[in-house]
Each structure stands twice: as structure tokens, then as C-alpha cells.
Amino acid sequence: MPSHPVLVQPSGLRFDADEDTPLLLAAQAAGIKLPSSCRNGTCRACMCLMLEGEIRYRIEWPGLSRDEKEEGWILPCVAHAVTALEIQSLQAAPLEPPAPAPDRALTGARR
Known part of the structure; x- marks a missing residue:
């Protein structure tokens, strides 16, 4: 499956997204x-602006108005890259690595 580069502004973060x-x-x-x-295109929490590129949706009509779609707003939870993309998401950030588990002896006893 083809993969496309995605640039997230204004953070400058980058990732690759395959079409599936x-x-x-x-x-x-x-x-x-x-x-x-929600991750299904209805809550709009993920809504961001597509600055360049082309996406497609696999659902009939995601939770965007016609005007919002014409202005370039997309829902990344249900959008699939068709070309290289540049999107704007002000809240994008690197994921925090999980905290290491506390170092304690396993005794089998409950506390």
C-alpha cells in the first residue's frame, strides 16, 4: 500500500501514513x-486544517459541514492520505513514553 509523508504545523512533526x-x-x-x-468522525475533537494535499474518507459524510470541508477542515480519525499532506493541528505533540514500573520485589503477598 502506498505511503505518504505528513507534515504537522506549527510543530513541524512528521510521520508517514499509508492509504489504508x-x-x-x-x-x-x-x-x-x-x-x-470518538475515533469515528462524529465528535470533531480531532478536527484540523489541511493546508496541502488530498485525503479521502471511507464513510459517507463525516461530521463536517459542506462549508468546513470547502475551507479545508478534515477529521484525521477517519481521513486517509491520498497524497503527501500538510496539516495544521495546534495541539499535536510527541507522545510521552510510558513511565517505568516501580522497582519492587515480588513477594506474592498482598498488601
């Missing part, structure tokens, strides 16, 4: 956090 993976999941797999909630 929604942008949100591709970003997370690359260690980038984008805002999200």
Missing part, C-alpha cells in the same frame, strides 16, 4: 499525539 490507515492512527504509530475522542 487513518491519519490519527498513523500519527500515533509514529509517536505523535493528535487530539481525539
Whole structure:
């Protein structure tokens, strides 16, 4: 499956998204956090502006008005890259690595 580079502004973060993976999941797999909630195109928490490129949706009509779509707004949770993309998401950030587990002896006893 073809893969396309995605540049996230204004952070400058980059990731690759193949055409079979929604942008949100591709970003997370690359260690980038984008805002999200429902992950099915209805809550609009992930809404961001597409500055360049082309996407497609696999659902009939995601939770955007016709005017919003014409202005370039997209929903990364259900959008798939068709070309290289440049998007604007003010809340994009690197994912925090998980905190290491506390170092304690396993005794088998409950506390």
C-alpha cells in the first residue's frame, strides 16, 4: 500500500501514513499525539486544517459541514492520505513514553 509523508504545523512533526490507515492512527504509530475522542468522525475533537494535499474518507459524510470541508477542515480519525499532506493541528505533540514500573520485589503477598 502506498505511503505518504505528513507534515504537522506549527510543530513541524512528521510521520508517514499509508492509504489504508487513518491519519490519527498513523500519527500515533509514529509517536505523535493528535487530539481525539470518538475515533469515528462524529465528535470533531480531532478536527484540523489541511493546508496541502488530498485525503479521502471511507464513510459517507463525516461530521463536517459542506462549508468546513470547502475551507479545508478534515477529521484525521477517519481521513486517509491520498497524497503527501500538510496539516495544521495546534495541539499535536510527541507522545510521552510510558513511565517505568516501580522497582519492587515480588513477594506474592498482598498488601
